[in-house]
Amino acid sequence: MMEQATFAPRTTTDHKTERFAPLLDAHASIAVVGAGAFGGWTALWLLRAGFKVTLIDAWGAGNSRSTSGDETRVTRSTYGANETYFDLNVRALELWESHQKLWNKSLFFNTGILWFCYEDKPEMIEATQPFMQKHGLSYQYFSTKEASKKFPHINTSDLHHLVFDPYGGYLKAREGCGAVMEAFVREGGNYVNASAKPSSIRNGKMDSVLLSNGETFVADSFVFACGSWLGQLFPEVLGKIITCTKQEAYYLGVPATHSCLFDEMPVWVDLDGKDFYYGIPKNAYRGFKVGVDQRGEIFEPTNGSRMMNMEVYKKATAFMAHRFPSLANAPLIENRVCHYENSPDGNFILDTHPEAANCWFLGGGSGHGYKHGPALGELAAKVISGSKSLVPLFQMR
16 A cells, blocks of 8 residues: 655744645656746746756647647737746747746747637626726627728627737747747756656655656656656556546638638637637738537547548638638638547546655646746746645645
8 A cells, every 4th residue: 555645834923723744855856857938937936946847748839739739829918817838928929028038039029919809798707807997908899890890810700799809819839938948958957768667656756757768857846747657557546537628729711812811810719608719810821720629539648640630621721711701712721630638528637646755747738838838837846846835726635
């Protein structure tokens, strides 16, 4: 019988009892498995905190199998009544902007986000208003008549109104992961190109991970931020918690006569309450991207085929022809099949293995994690080192 991992509660200055990890020694060694948006940023922040950090990944940062692959990802603060994610994204945007200046690399594109609203007061938008006001931010509202003049290529006939969030936009995803890993190595981190499997747990502790190159890597603490592979590595703990679904994105060729209209428009999200189609303009001139946010079929991330599902594609192109009539006969320029690593409630997971206090799980991106990477990594580094309490929303229990 394995020993149960425990945490000593601490009483904070406001007399609240919170759950803290044990404080790590200043020279502790930490292995982070997974160089995606969560793992890469967490490794970088842990390194900057003075720890000896090794980042391990089987195929490299931003690889095509990862959930952090593809060209772009949407960044938004709009999360309905969920202030935790709103604040996390506000911090993330600050960090994206400061780091792209530090690295002299454009990663965040502030196009704004245009929401297509079918109802008078959609909760996703309206419940966010108090947080917008708290941060001195505001939305812009367009009637369908106003929107038709401003965006003549959009069919607004079945919409109630449109809302523009001027603070969002999109991020370079694959390039962003690579930039983080390059910074990690440049600042003194150790990168190992190998797959890793957890070793056995003894006396409430994990001692090492087994690498595909035949080596056994020993560290004081381990952070598994390996996306959809979390459930495979820890089937007894996460097998029924983390699910992997096949998700698709298509890059359509816009008519030459409309290229400026499409390239210069904001990121958009269709609030239909089901498919939640979204789109990103320009994409390094690769085409007009439409993504399907509705959860797809169960997917195996290592060996699953990246071929599109034609039924999903036909439905998406029918929607695009309706919402953007000039795209009725738009050719498919490229398509990508990625995957979502879903948690049961869509919340991130930042918690320990129930039987090993030095083994951390960081995942549950659930299709909205990439944009939060720098802020979540900053938070995770503080929680893992024991300097900040665990976030109740991100705990498994």
